[in-house]
Amino acid sequence: MRKPIMAGNWKMNKTRDEALEFVYQVQDALPSKEKVETIICAPSIILRDLVKRQGDNLRIGAQNMHEKDSGAYTGEISALMLKSTEVEYVIIGHSERRQYFNETDESVNAKVKKALEVGLKPIVCCGELLEQRENGTTHEVLDTQISKAFADVCEDSLSNVIIAYEPVWAIGTGKVASPEMADEACGYIRSLVEKLYSKKAANEIRILYGGSVSTKSVNELMAQPNIDGGLVGGASLKADSFIELCNACVK
Numbered sequence: 001m002r003k004p005i006m007a008g009n010w011k012m013n014k015t016r017d018e019a020l021e022f023v024y025q026v027q028d029a030l031p032s033k034e035k036v037e038t039i040i041c042a043p044s045i046i047l048r049d050l051v052k053r054q055g056d057n058l059r060i061g062a063q064n065m066h067e068k069d070s071g072a073y074t075g076e077i078s079a080l081m082l083k084s085t086e087v088e089y090v091i092i093g094h095s096e097r098r099q100y101f102n103e104t105d106e107s108v109n110a111k112v113k114k115a116l117e118v119g120l121k122p123i124v125c126c127g128e129l130l131e132q133r134e135n136g137t138t139h140e141v142l143d144t145q146i147s148k149a150f151a152d153v154c155e156d157s158l159s160n161v162i163i164a165y166e167p168v169w170a171i172g173t174g175k176v177a178s179p180e181m182a183d184e185a186c187g188y189i190r191s192l193v194e195k196l197y198s199k200k201a202a203n204e205i206r207i208l209y210g211g212s213v214s215t216k217s218v219n220e221l222m223a224q225p226n227i228d229g230g231l232v233g234g235a236s237l238k239a240d241s242f243i244e245l246c247n248a249c250v251k
């Protein structure tokens with residue numbers, strides 16, 4: 001049995017006060033850690049404050065990191081810096097990073113390896129553009145993204161890895177993928193993990209769906225056999241909807 005995960009991706013939202021108020025509002029209403037792994041991925045500047053207030057049932061992650069250990073990279077944050085704030089997770093290769101900040105499959109791979117090296121758990125994002133979905137190349141896109149993201153990553157470290165399937169056309173658009181479509185893609189990613197590693201690795205790895213998940217769509221999505229949880233932007237910003245999303249993951 002794979003433990004479900006509900007991960008909020010706050011993107012560039014919430015001041016420190018707003019973030020702390022959110023934690024205060026949700027902390028007693030979230031499912032226990034035995035039932036759901038609940039994560040908030042917050043802007044870097046408030047990570048330390050949130051880590052100090054996290055409980056067993058709410059863990060904290062970052063949204064990005066640089067692959068180098070240190071150096072002249074103005075404005076960047078290293079994996080070790082994240083680790084020193086005691087966050088557990090880091091989103092890597094989100095499509096907004098790929099689209100606006102020139103992230104490539106190669107930088108995603110370097111970041112995944114660095115995150116694992118320092119003991120962070122990467123949430124590795126993949127997903128096709130609308131035109132790729134329409135011209136029938138979704139599987140090819142996922143093939144490339146997954147095989148490149150995990151190049152030289154050994155099977156032993158996969159227990160610390162989460163994959164998020166996020167079709168780009170569904171992110172922030174209100175156009176959620178149908179449960180069947182999302183499940184098919186997550187199942188395909190699982191088959192890629194089996195091809196690259198083993199059946200055991202494929203059975204154990206958690207694969208999330210992301211892209212306009214809401215309190216309306218969450219139940220049907222979570223009922224799909226290949227979907228182990230959600231990576232949620234907009235609907236994770238309000239305490240009451242986030243609580244509902246997390247409770248919908250309890251199996």
Ligand code: PGA
Nearest residue numbers: 171172211212232233234
């Ligand atoms: P959304 O964002 O839920 O607002 O579509 C999801 C994401 O970008 O991770």
